[in-house]
Amino acid sequence: MFKRKIYDQLLNWKKTANGEKAILIEGARRIGKSTIVEEFAKNNYKSYILIDFSKASLSIKNAFNNFLDDLDSLFMLLSVEYATPLFERQSVIILDEIQLFPKAREAIKHLVKDGRYDYIETGSLISIKENTKNILIPSEERKIKMYPMDFEEFGWALGEHLLIDYIKTCFKEQKPLINPLHRKAMLLFKKYMLVGGMPKVVDVFLKNKQQFTECEIEKKDILETYRDDINKIDRMYKAKVLSIFDQIPAFLSQHEKRVKISSISSSDNALDYEETFFWLADSMICNECFLCTDPNVGLSLNEKRSYIKCYLGDTGLLVTHAFDDNKDADVNLFQEILSGRLSVNKGMLYENVIAQMLVANGHKLYFYTRYSEQKRRNDIEIDFILSTGSKTTNKIIPIEVKSSKSYKTNSLDLFMDIYKHRIDKSYIIHPKNLSIRENGIICIPAYMTFCL
Numbered sequence: 001m002f003k004r005k006i007y008d009q010l011l012n013w014k015k016t017a018n019g020e021k022a023i024l025i026e027g028a029r030r031i032g033k034s035t036i037v038e039e040f041a042k043n044n045y046k047s048y049i050l051i052d053f054s055k056a057s058l059s060i061k062n063a064f065n066n067f068l069d070d071l072d073s074l075f076m077l078l079s080v081e082y083a084t085p086l087f088e089r090q091s092v093i094i095l096d097e098i099q100l101f102p103k104a105r106e107a108i109k110h111l112v113k114d115g116r117y118d119y120i121e122t123g124s125l126i127s128i129k130e131n132t133k134n135i136l137i138p139s140e141e142r143k144i145k146m147y148p149m150d151f152e153e154f155g156w157a158l159g160e161h162l163l164i165d166y167i168k169t170c171f172k173e174q175k176p177l178i179n180p181l182h183r184k185a186m187l188l189f190k191k192y193m194l195v196g197g198m199p200k201v202v203d204v205f206l207k208n209k210q211q212f213t214e215c216e217i218e219k220k221d222i223l224e225t226y227r228d229d230i231n232k233i234d235r236m237y238k239a240k241v242l243s244i245f246d247q248i249p250a251f252l253s254q255h256e257k258r259v260k261i262s263s264i265s266s267s268d269n270a271l272d273y274e275e276t277f278f279w280l281a282d283s284m285i286c287n288e289c290f291l292c293t294d295p296n297v298g299l300s301l302n303e304k305r306s307y308i309k310c311y312l313g314d315t316g317l318l319v320t321h322a323f324d325d326n327k328d329a330d331v332n333l334f335q336e337i338l339s340g341r342l343s344v345n346k347g348m349l350y351e352n353v354i355a356q357m358l359v360a361n362g363h364k365l366y367f368y369t370r371y372s373e374q375k376r377r378n379d380i381e382i383d384f385i386l387s388t389g390s391k392t393t394n395k396i397i398p399i400e401v402k403s404s405k406s407y408k409t410n411s412l413d414l415f416m417d418i419y420k421h422r423i424d425k426s427y428i429i430h431p432k433n434l435s436i437r438e439n440g441i442i443c444i445p446a447y448m449t450f451c452l
Helices: 006-017 033-044 058-066 071-081 102-106 108-114 151-157 161-173 179-195 199-207 213-231 238-253 270-282 315-323 329-339 347-360 410-418 446-451
Strands: 022-026 047-052 091-096 118-123 141-145 286-292 303-312 365-372 377-382 384-387 396-401 427-430 442-445
Touching: 006 022, 006 033, 006 118, 006 141, 022 108, 033 047, 033 091, 033 118, 047 071, 058 071, 058 102, 071 108, 102 108, 108 118, 151 161, 151 179, 151 199, 151 446, 161 179, 161 446, 179 199, 179 315, 179 329, 179 347, 179 442, 179 446, 199 213, 213 238, 213 315, 238 270, 238 303, 238 315, 238 347, 270 286, 270 303, 286 347, 303 315, 303 347, 303 365, 315 347, 347 365, 347 384, 347 396, 347 446, 365 384, 377 396, 377 410, 396 410, 427 446, 442 446
Parallel strands: 022 118, 022 141, 047 091, 091 118, 286 365, 396 427, 427 442
Antiparallel strands: 286 303, 365 377, 384 396
């Protein structure tokens, strides 16, 4: 059982909602939703019932269809079916994989109003249109998103609590780690990049004494699960979703990494491809990053959805997805990454894991480019732009990601010169230790990204 940050969010919900809101945990498949919810229920309630709609009996489904006007009978049937007594205000009912039975989600309105018990919903692809188009979405529902294990959680799983705390202290005080611990932290980061944050994969990694081979088998199983989900789409663009999913490594291996929708489709079916990228992001299989045409505090007001970067939601899965065509490449790939010898095309892993870490911290991703007519090329390319989120002093934070130790900062320097009055802080994320340049750019090692 791994320590997950979402546990504290569940505790806060239980304390503040006081039975007046159910909580819906959205996330991709296999990220540990059911596990953490059941652990929470065991520790914080006198009893709980977990209804897994992937295997719930017909009698249970019929109960939701037939007894919403007779909740006494509904609860009696649930209690008998699961051989579990229910105690008023001391029990929770977990509706697991609720996207498979939308009627139960619609019932939340009546169940919460009744007030006897708490309700937790978990679902994969829960907000996709075909799963909700025929039901009334309950307003008595609070949504939270769950992601694969972030870098901090991965560090906890590997027993590196003190190292994680030291990293946070150094970030806060803007000082470098002592060199031996910097090397240790970079090694932990590289392990995270290779293994990823899927709990089952991390579990296999630890049980096999931090060997990668068995992890690859588990990750391939997860990727096949995603493909199976895609093949269940009840939409005309199903084939396009699968095609884009399989092309993600190719998109990220390009120098610019972004995709221009019109370059992969004609104007006649451009909307289908926009829906395709939406599906992958809404399912939380991927993380979207949109072009921001005017880097200002209202980033979403200036986003251009015809240009997009599409990062895989878990970088460990991207490693497997990108290099599964060569079975002999695994060991060499692991050695190259752990030793710091990243080739150009493998640098995509670096940017993907940074995107993953930023999204896990609640950031919506944007990038910026500027085309120079004089130079006939893009003379500014900023990998990520964040917002400080402050209501009084809201400013932007440009971030450049560098996978090698030697690099140029022409784009960021020019961007800072043009937009200096809009910028709070500027960051370079690189493999080296923390340093601050004369122009104020803060250069942080990749493992500090989770502190942003």
